[in-house]
Amino acid sequence: MSATGVPRAVVLGGGFSGLEAAFLLRQRLGDKVDLTLISDQEEFIFKPNTIYIPFGLDPRSLAIPLALPLKRKKIQFVQAHAHEVDPVAKRVEADHAAYPYDYLIVATGATMRPEEIPGLGTYAKTIFTPTAMLELRPAFHDLLTAAVEGKRQRVLFVVPPNNKCSGPLYEMIMMLDSWLRKHGARGHVDLIWTTYEHSFIQAFGPRLHTTVLGEFTQRKIEGHTDFVVEKIEQGKAIYRNGEEVPFDLLVSFPPYAAATAFPGLPADERGFLQTDQDTRQVRGFPEIYAVGDAGDFPVKQAFLAFLQGDVAAERIASLVQGRIPEVTFDPVSMCVMEEFNRATFAQVPLRVTGRPDLPVEVRPEAMGDYRVGTSRAWRAGKAMLGMYLPWRFRAGNPFHSGLPWRGMELGLKVMSTVLAS
Ligand SMILES: Cc1cc2nc3c(=O)[nH]c(=O)nc-3n(C[C@H](O)[C@H](O)[C@H](O)COP(=O)(O)OP(=O)(O)OC[C@H]3O[C@@H](n4cnc5c(N)ncnc54)[C@H](O)[C@@H]3O)c2cc1C
Known part of the structure; x- marks a missing residue:
């Protein structure tokens, strides 16, 4: 518990899944949680739109400084590299200080090898x-x-x-x-x-x-x-x-590997933290969640990272409120692939197979939700997402929540009904 008697939640990483989880936790719990976000970067980078940089986009336009939105939501921002998690003492070691937690969300992403x-x-x-x-x-x-x-x-x-x-x-x-x-x-x-x-x-x-x-x-x-x-x-x-x-x-x-290896936690051979598929809880440590690219879901994608951040936040919020957590991770991926003259939309309900050569596949019982379409209009869909997400994060709000998301979701649904099959 913090000095004010409320539980302490610490989030590692200021990318898609970390910010989503932190903002959603604040939205769900108000002042009933003490929130700290530790990131080794002072900015969030909207990676999906980095594809435009080789063709002239200024990279600065994709950066959102973390300090203001976190301050707005009373989330303590620590700019530091977290190098160790002690799951027994429930403490994170980061650069020059240690941070105790009741709940920990590891959202440290991936790196290249x-x-x-x-x-x-x-x-x-x-x-x-x-x-x-x-x-x-x-x-x-x-x-x-x-x-x-x-x-x-x-x-x-x-x-x-x-x-x-x-x-x-x-x-x-x-x-x-x-x-x-x-x-x-x-x-x-x-x-x-x-x-x-x-x-x-x-x-x-x-x-x-x-x-x-x-x-x-x-x-x-x-x-x-x-x-x-x-x-x-x-x-x-x-x-x-x-x-x-x-x-x-x-x-x-x-090739991908985990951005940060945490030796005290169970991980696969690439350092991705092993989790319970439905809850994103790290195996053996129910108070720790691994979300986004840092976890062991075989596909690394921002949309899936958001969904996982949401699950961790919703489950922690339920526990703090004394309710049994019910929300689970439903891996339905969504993406819009830019091609300049048109774009391809895909909504893909996935399931993990356990097969190394085919780690995920389209869920046979959810074929009705599997939609793909290519059209010039999908470029507008990509542009809309590119405006919506920075707007939400700049204000300290989660991507997948509230009326604005329901509006976006409805728009995407209408578009996918007309422009995908
Ligand atoms: C070129 C490109 C295009 C992409 N396009 C799409 C797309 O169109 N759609 C889509 O869904 N996905 C896309 N992705 C994938 C998407 O960007 C990632 O899946 C997403 O960024 C994962 O989010 P995350 O929160 O898990 O990790 P990240 O966004 O990588 O954030 C992790 C954060 O943690 C910080 N960190 C790492 N280690 C530590 C530490 N030890 N201590 C403190 N902080 C730490 C990092 O600096 C970083 O800020 C794209 C990726 C790339 C590279």
């Missing part, structure tokens, strides 16, 4: 951070200049094993195709796609595969599935099946 594929870190441009996206900008401009001068260029996109969020790289290749066409340079560029996946955007099921296949065919992108990259050498990628693919520019989204 390009070094798992020899040569990837040396020869590939990557897309995980705004800085990496900024480095792609001159690379795309050099590509355009060479293509306009009539020099044939080969751009290879690679999804290696253990990447847990391939969608943004699919966005990048389609956007690059549209951008090159707009500049009249596509004729001099070969676009090649290789992925370790058995189907395109495997996690989102057969309809996404069919949609991407159609897009690749129409855009004359050479696409390969089951291409497991083993190493990169200067100017070529080498695969387990013996294939070698040459390139002038290589763009990749490297």
Whole structure:
């Protein structure tokens, strides 16, 4: 208990799931909880829209300083790196101080491990951070200049094993195709796609595969599935099946691992915290929740991160209010993939399979909720989400809550009824 006699909840991480959980906890509990958020960054970054940086967007426009919205909601903000959780003493060690908790939400996200594929870190441009996206900008401009001068260029996109969020790289290749066409340079560029996946955007099921296949065919992108990259050498990628693919520019989204390992807590081989699937409680420690990319749900995605943050907050709120928690994690993913000339929407009810080669699949009993559609109008849907989320977080409000979300949800439902099937 805090000095004021209310329970202490500590949130680690100021990304999608951490902020969602913190803001929702405040909304549900008011002053009946003492809230602290520890983040090693002073800003929240709206990562989904970093895809626009290589094409000119200013990265600063995607940053939301954390101090003001947290202060507004009376959430103590500690800018520090949390390096240890002691689940027995119920204490977090962060830089120069320790923070006791009654409830802990670990929302520290993921990081990249390009070094798992020899040569990837040396020869590939990557897309995980705004800085990496900024480095792609001159690379795309050099590509355009060479293509306009009539020099044939080969751009290879690679999804290696253990990447847990391939969608943004699919966005990048389609956007690059549209951008090159707009500049009249596509004729001099070969676009090649290789992925370790058995189907395109495997996690989102057969309809996404069919949609991407159609897009690749129409855009004359050479696409390969089951291409497991083993190493990169200067100017070529080498695969387990013996294939070698040459390139002038290589763009990749490297393998994932947990951003911070917490040795006191149960984790898989990549450091992702092992949780109860429904409640997001860390195995063996019911007062600790792992949400978003930090947890062991096989697909790492902002929309799923929000849902998990909500579950943790709702369950803690119930416990504090003396009620039995009822809310559970229903993994229905939603995304809008930018292509510049149009966008693809997907709503995908998922279930975990336990199979390493197919860790999630579309839930057979929820096929009616599995919707995919491609249209120019979905670009407006993406833009709407891009305005709605920063507006909510700047004000210190959760994404998935209240009248504004019900309005957004209704809009998306109407759009998906008309523009997806
Ligand atoms: C280019 C790109 C495009 C994407 N597009 C989409 C999209 O269109 N739709 C979608 O749903 N998802 C998308 N994603 C995925 C989405 O961004 C992530 O799934 C989401 O950010 C996960 O949220 P999170 O809260 O778990 O982690 P994060 O948002 O990564 O936040 C974690 C936070 O914790 C902090 N932290 C880490 N370790 C510590 C520590 N030890 N102490 C204190 N703080 C710590 C980090 O600095 C960070 O601020 C995209 C990702 C990328 C890279």
